[in-house]
Amino acid sequence: MLDKFRFRDREYAEKISERIKSMQVNARFMHVCGTHQDTLVKYGLDEIFSRAGIEIRQGPGCPVCVTTPLEIEEGISLAKKGKTIATYGDLLKVPGEKDSLLKAKARGCDVRVVYSIDDSVDIAAKNKDKEIVFMAIGFETTAPSTANVLLKSPPENFSILNCHRRIPPALKALMDMGEAKIDGFIEPGHVSTIIGVKPYKFLSEQYKIPQVIAGFEPIDLLMGVYMLVKQLKEGRAEVENEYKRAVDPQGNEKALEKIDEVFKPDAIEWRGFPIIPDSHLSLKPAFESKDASVRYEDELSELKHKEFKEQRGCRCNEMLRGLITPQECPLFGKKCTPMNPVGPCMVSFEGACQIEYKWKRKV
Amino acid sequence: MCLAIPGKIIEIEGDKAKIDFGEGSIYKANVSLVDAEVGKWALVHAGYAIRIMEEKEAKETLSLFDELLQ
Numbered sequence: 218m219l220d221k222f223r224f225r226d227r228e229y230a231e232k233i234s235e236r237i238k239s240m241q242v243n244a245r246f247m248h249v250c251g252t253h254q255d256t257l258v259k260y261g262l263d264e265i266f267s268r269a270g271i272e273i274r275q276g277p278g279c280p281v282c283v284t285t286p287l288e289i290e291e292g293i294s295l296a297k298k299g300k301t302i303a304t305y306g307d308l309l310k311v312p313g314e315k316d317s318l319l320k321a322k323a324r325g326c327d328v329r330v331v332y333s334i335d336d337s338v339d340i341a342a343k344n345k346d347k348e349i350v351f352m353a354i355g356f357e358t359t360a361p362s363t364a365n366v367l368l369k370s371p372p373e374n375f376s377i378l379n380c381h382r383r384i385p386p387a388l389k390a391l392m393d394m395g396e397a398k399i400d401g402f403i404e405p406g407h408v409s410t411i412i413g414v415k416p417y418k419f420l421s422e423q424y425k426i427p428q429v430i431a432g433f434e435p436i437d438l439l440m441g442v443y444m445l446v447k448q449l450k451e452g453r454a455e456v457e458n459e460y461k462r463a464v465d466p467q468g469n470e471k472a473l474e475k476i477d478e479v480f481k482p483d484a485i486e487w488r489g490f491p492i493i494p495d496s497h498l499s500l501k502p503a504f505e506s507k508d509a510s511v512r513y514e515d516e517l518s519e520l521k522h523k524e525f526k527e528q529r530g531c532r533c534n535e536m537l538r539g540l541i542t543p544q545e546c547p548l549f550g551k552k553c554t555p556m557n558p559v560g561p562c563m564v565s566f567e568g569a570c571q572i573e574y575k576w577k578r579k580v
Numbered sequence: 581m582c583l584a585i586p587g588k589i590i591e592i593e594g595d596k597a598k599i600d601f602g603e604g605s606i607y608k609a610n611v612s613l614v615d616a617e618v619g620k621w622a623l624v625h626a627g628y629a630i631r632i633m634e635e636k637e638a639k640e641t642l643s644l645f646d647e648l649l650q
Contacts, residue, residue: 333627335627358584358625358626361628362627365610407583407625410584436645461637461644462633463584463631463633469613469614469631471612471613475613
C-alpha cells in the first residue's frame with residue numbers, strides 16, 4: 218500500500234546520493250534510533266555517506282541501552298523477591314551490575330516477555346495470587362501505551378517500574394556537553410509520530426542546528442541526510458519533516474493528552490550520561506499506587522545508594538554519547554558478541570554494536 | 581523499540597482491532613490512541629496503533645521527493 222519498493226528504489230537512491238556528494242559538505246550527523254541505525258548499516262548507506270564526506274553516529278537512541286544498571290537491578294531484585302516481572306524481550310539480556318533478567322529467569326525467577334503492556338495486564342488479571350511488575354521502558358513512542366493502561370484502572374496486583382524517557386532533553390544535553398561535535402540531527406520518526414515537530418524547535422533556535430525528522434526506509438534516510446546537508450549549505454537551522462506520511466506537525470494529540478494526564482517531566486540518569494533534567498516521564502502523584510518503586514520501596518531500599526560499576530573495558534557509555542563507533546571498542550566482536558554481550562549496545566537489536574556485528578562482522 | 585509496522589484494520593471490537601500485516605499475519609492491537617476505522621491502515625508499535633495512515637500521504641511524500649530533486 219505504501220508503495221514500499223519505491224522507498225527502496227535504487228535509481229532514486231543514486232539520484233539523491235549524487236546530490237549529496239555534489240554539495241561537498243563535510244559533516245557529522247547524529248540520529249537517535251536503532252531502526253535508523255539498522256537501515257543505515259543494512260543497506261550500506263553508511264558507506265555511501267562516508268564517500269560523500271558525511272559521518273553518521275547513533276546517539277542515545279536505544280531505550281534498552283540507556284536504561285541504567287540501577288533500573289535493571291531493581292527489576293532483578295523484585296524478581297528474586299518473588300514478583301513476576303514482565304517486559305519487552307530486548308531488556309532481558311541487558312546486564313545490570315553482574316546479572317541480567319535472563320539469568321534471573323534461568324535461576325527460577327518468574328520473568329516474562331510480552332509484546333505489549335496489555336499482555337502484562339492480562340497476566341495480572343489471570344493470576345490474582347501473583348504480583349506483576351511491568352518494566353516500562355521506551356521513549357515517547359511507547360509511553361502512551363503505559364499511560365493508557367494506568368488510566369484504565371489496571372488490576373490491584375499490577376504495577377510498573379517506570380523507565381520512560383524523553384528524547385528532546387537528551388538532545389539538549391548532548392549539545393550542552395559539546396563533545397560529540399554534531400552538525401545536524403536526524404530525528405526519530407516514530408517518537409515524532411507522537412510528539413510532532415514543535416518539541417525539537419528550541420534546539421534549532423538555541424544551538425543553530427539543522428534537524429530533519431526521517432522515516433526508516435533507505436530513501437527516507439537518504440532524503441533526510443540530503444535535507445540536512447541542504448540546510449547546512451544554505452546556512453539554515455530548522456526542523457524539517459521528511460516523514461510526513463507518519464508524522465503530523467502536532468503529533469498524535471490523543472496520545473499526548475494521555476501522556477500529560479499520567480506523567481510529568483523530571484530529571485533522570487541515562488546510561489553513559491549524567492542526570493538529564495526533564496528527560497524522565499515520571500508518574501504524577503495520582504498514579505503513585507501503581508509505581509513499583511513506591512509500592513516496594515522497602516524491598517528496593519538496599520539498592521538506593523549503591524554505586525554500580527560498568528563492565529570492564531566496555532565502551533558503551535562513549536557509544537551512547539556518539540563519541541566512538543563499534544569498531545573502535547577493543548571488545549567488539551572478540552569478548553563482546555550478541556551471544557555473549559558485555560554491554561547493552563551489543564545486547565539490543567537496536568544497539569549500534571549488535572547492528573554492526575549483524576551486518577558487517579568486520580573484526 | 582521504535583519499530584512500528586503498518587497493517588490494515590479488518591475488525592474493531594472495543595479498544596482492540598484485528599490488524600492484517602500481510603502474508604497471513606493477523607494480530608490484535610489496541611486502538612485507543614487513534615480514530616480507527618475498518619479498511620484503514622494503522623501504524624502499530626508495541627501492540628498499539630499510533631497513527632492512521634493514508635495511501636495519499638505516502639504518495640505525497642514521493643512527489644515531495646520528486647520536487648526536491650528537480
